[in-house]
Amino acid sequence: MKRFLSGIQPSGLPHLGNWFGAVQMHLERAKQGNAYFFIADYHALTTLQDPEKLREYVREIAVTYLAAGLGETEAVFWRQSDVPEVTEIAWLLSTVTGMGLLERGHSYKDKTAKGIAASAGLLYYPVLMASDILAYDADVVPVGKDQVQHIEMTQDMAGYWNSTYGQTFRRPEWELSKTPKVSGLDGQKMSKSYGNALWIFEEGKALKKAIGRIATDSRPPDEPKDPKGLLLFEWLELLLPADELADLARRLQTGGANAPGYGELKARLVLAIETHFADARRRRQELLTHPEHIEAALARGAVAARAVAREVRDRALRACGLR
Numbered sequence: 001m002k003r004f005l006s007g008i009q010p011s012g013l014p015h016l017g018n019w020f021g022a023v024q025m026h027l028e029r030a031k032q033g034n035a036y037f038f039i040a041d042y043h044a045l046t047t048l049q050d051p052e053k054l055r056e057y058v059r060e061i062a063v064t065y066l067a068a069g070l071g072e073t074e075a076v077f078w079r080q081s082d083v084p085e086v087t088e089i090a091w092l093l094s095t096v097t098g099m100g101l102l103e104r105g106h107s108y109k110d111k112t113a114k115g116i117a118a119s120a121g122l123l124y125y126p127v128l129m130a131s132d133i134l135a136y137d138a139d140v141v142p143v144g145k146d147q148v149q150h151i152e153m154t155q156d157m158a159g160y161w162n163s164t165y166g167q168t169f170r171r172p173e174w175e176l177s178k179t180p181k182v183s184g185l186d187g188q189k190m191s192k193s194y195g196n197a198l199w200i201f202e203e204g205k206a207l208k209k210a211i212g213r214i215a216t217d218s219r220p221p222d223e224p225k226d227p228k229g230l231l232l233f234e235w236l237e238l239l240l241p242a243d244e245l246a247d248l249a250r251r252l253q254t255g256g257a258n259a260p261g262y263g264e265l266k267a268r269l270v271l272a273i274e275t276h277f278a279d280a281r282r283r284r285q286e287l288l289t290h291p292e293h294i295e296a297a298l299a300r301g302a303v304a305a306r307a308v309a310r311e312v313r314d315r316a317l318r319a320c321g322l323r
Helices: 016-030 051-068 084-096 101-103 105-114 120-134 145-164 204-212 231-237 242-254 262-276 280-290 292-318
Strands: 004-008 035-039 078-081 138-142 173-176
Touching: 004 120, 004 145, 016 035, 016 078, 016 105, 016 138, 016 173, 035 292, 051 078, 051 138, 051 280, 078 173, 084 120, 084 242, 084 292, 101 145, 105 120, 105 145, 105 280, 120 145, 138 145, 145 173, 145 292, 173 204, 204 262, 231 242, 262 292
Parallel strands: 004 035, 004 138, 035 078, 138 173
Antiparallel strands: none
């Protein structure tokens, strides 16, 4: 069975884009078996340098996945920094990786263009990411379109090493998420850095206020509208059953007195979010009252992950003459 691996960076509270773009897919793969998931806290240091926030976000990623049901599967789930072998493998890879490859990284260029400091860590990011993947003999890595280059760079690094020292690292392949893009409150791709994200467990007044910010236009309710052109409908497509969506689409296209206004759509969206995440929200609250259970789950995962990474690390050390 192919090994499936993914990393989740704790750069903010998990949002709906994370849920529909990654978490759901991860849970499906976890139920199939041979799935590995880690919280990429080393990676987060390139953009987040607030210790308390980092601890909070790591905890929230962990509790979100456990509340969603990952703990009920046999998936390996751990914190990146609990497996030091990964940083060792990253150094080994860096010795056969040319600077030109790193300087061509789209993510590095995009982040520095947005004002993020051009640190050595930010440039080195693809090497550590490659190590995250190669350390566990991963076969399949799910990514968004903007991350495909990183998998290609990982393939290149594995190739450089293998051609120099012999077959050591397994070549991974990328896989696109079924929902690669979830729009944010403003219509752009949902992202914590854009300030347009909605936390998965938002509720009550805060949820209603956030949904109220979703971009709309000034057209009256009775004017016929194309559902595909409405951001609100795009969000509802993620949450509502097909028959209800079809009815809403028909009413929007027809217009008239029976057409739903933006206020009705927003109210329905609030209810859909609260209902969809009700069980996970309840489990999250239970987990937060027992933080030792969260830590125990990550510790168990780290033991299993280290066993694999240590074997791969030793394989690489022998190949290059350090063992």
